[in-house]
Structure formats: C-alpha cells, structure tokens
Amino acid sequence: MGKPVNGSKGINPRQEWVLHVRRIRDDQDQAAFAELFRHFAPRVKAFLIKSGSDATTAEECAQEVMATLWHKAHLFDPSRATVATWVFTIARNKRIDVLRKQRRPEPEDLGWGPEAEPDQDDVVALQQETAQLRDALKALPEAQRQLIEKAYFGDLSHREIASQTGLPLGTIKSRIRLALDRLRHAMN
Structure with a gap:
C-alpha cells in the first residue's frame, strides 16, 4: 500500500504522483486525490507530530495540507520539486503558520521534507x-x-x-x- 495504482507499466511512483496532481488540476479527479490523500496524509501527520505538534493539531494541519493540494494543484511544478517535496513544504509552512498564531518561536530542529520510505x-x-x-x-x-x-x-x-x-x-x-x-x- 502507499504506492499509486497504475495500469501502465514503466512509470515510477514519483511520475505517477505527478500524473495524479495533474488529474486533480485538470479534471478535479477525486480518485487521484483519494490515492494521494491515503499516501500522504498519515505521513504528513507523523512528520508534524515529530516536529512538535500535538496529535490534534497535526491532524488538522494534515487535513489543511491535503485541502491545499486539492485547491492549488495548478501551482505544482514538477520541474522544481517532487510531489512529496511539494506536499511536505506545504506541511512545513502550515506548521510555521500554526506556530506564529500561537506566538511561539519556531523550533530549531523542525525537519524539512519527508524521510525515506520505509521497507x-x-x-x-x-x-x-x-x-x-x-x-x-x-x-x-x-x-x-x-x-x-x-x-x-x-x-x-x-x-x-x-x-x-x-x-x-x-x-x-x-x-x-x-x-x-x-x-x-x-x-x-
């Protein structure tokens, strides 16, 4: 689980995620979004918890990150970043916004980007x-x-x-x- 389902052979998962974002951008494809959501939402939540968020805040931020992906798919540029990097950059920015709203200083050890995929x-x-x-x-x-x-x-x-x-x-x-x-x- 976690890797996109693909009927065509020879497309790696990173390319497949790009195609999903394009389907969301061009067709508001809910199935493509659902796959991206299933893959990235738990990882974003774990990333936010690891960076200091409580579980509730991490869940809310993860939901906002995925909503941003849906609404701003047109801003994704595959020549500048992978889908994972883009999603985790959105997550990092949401986390910083939450910290600012709480008037807390940003933690020094706030991670940047996803960890390697587990075996x-x-x-x-x-x-x-x-x-x-x-x-x-x-x-x-x-x-x-x-x-x-x-x-x-x-x-x-x-x-x-x-x-x-x-x-x-x-x-x-x-x-x-x-x-x-x-x-x-x-x-x-």
Whole structure:
C-alpha cells in the first residue's frame, strides 16, 4: 500500500504522483486525490507530530495540507520539486503558520521534507500491529477504552481525565493500568 495504482507499466511512483496532481488540476479527479490523500496524509501527520505538534493539531494541519493540494494543484511544478517535496513544504509552512498564531518561536530542529520510505516489510508489520491494537482496544471494557483514548489519543493527564469525567483519580489510574495490562497481553 502507499504506492499509486497504475495500469501502465514503466512509470515510477514519483511520475505517477505527478500524473495524479495533474488529474486533480485538470479534471478535479477525486480518485487521484483519494490515492494521494491515503499516501500522504498519515505521513504528513507523523512528520508534524515529530516536529512538535500535538496529535490534534497535526491532524488538522494534515487535513489543511491535503485541502491545499486539492485547491492549488495548478501551482505544482514538477520541474522544481517532487510531489512529496511539494506536499511536505506545504506541511512545513502550515506548521510555521500554526506556530506564529500561537506566538511561539519556531523550533530549531523542525525537519524539512519527508524521510525515506520505509521497507515494505516494515509497512506490512506496522499495518498488522495497528490492526491488532485496534482489535485489542475494541475488546476492552467501554470504561477502560474511553480512559485509554483520553489519555493516549486525547493527550490528557490523569488529573485532566478525572476532572473531565468526575471519577476519582485512583479509579482513573487503576482502570488505565488494567487496560494497559490487557492491551499488553493482547499484543503478545
């Protein structure tokens, strides 16, 4: 997964992404956009998280980056950059805009551009682990699952969760500990 589907042989993925951007530019091709979105949105989100964004901000920025790709496909110039470089430049600029709005100084170590594509074996293993974790989360009792989601996906502290839910702090900690034990067991 991640590489564009192509009926014609001999076109490398970079050329295929360029053709997708052209299809978006010329025909507002939603299928081409969907492929680009599936490939780049998770990578952009991971890039933004790695550069210091919280998960929610990274998700919102990734959505904005992909919307920009849709609306500004006519600005892409394949002689100046690859599609990946263009997308990650948009992401970097969105990140800088967010930092400016928050009136924070730009981090010195803000990465520039995408990392190398992972090996296919690593991608498959990660997809399998993700599916296994998703199933393990679904199998948790509702009360535990909600607390895990708040703590790890909502990035809330135990105190914030207690304040939000009205549950005692000890109950929060116990349920999260039990849920993590169950998840560890399910992942092994």
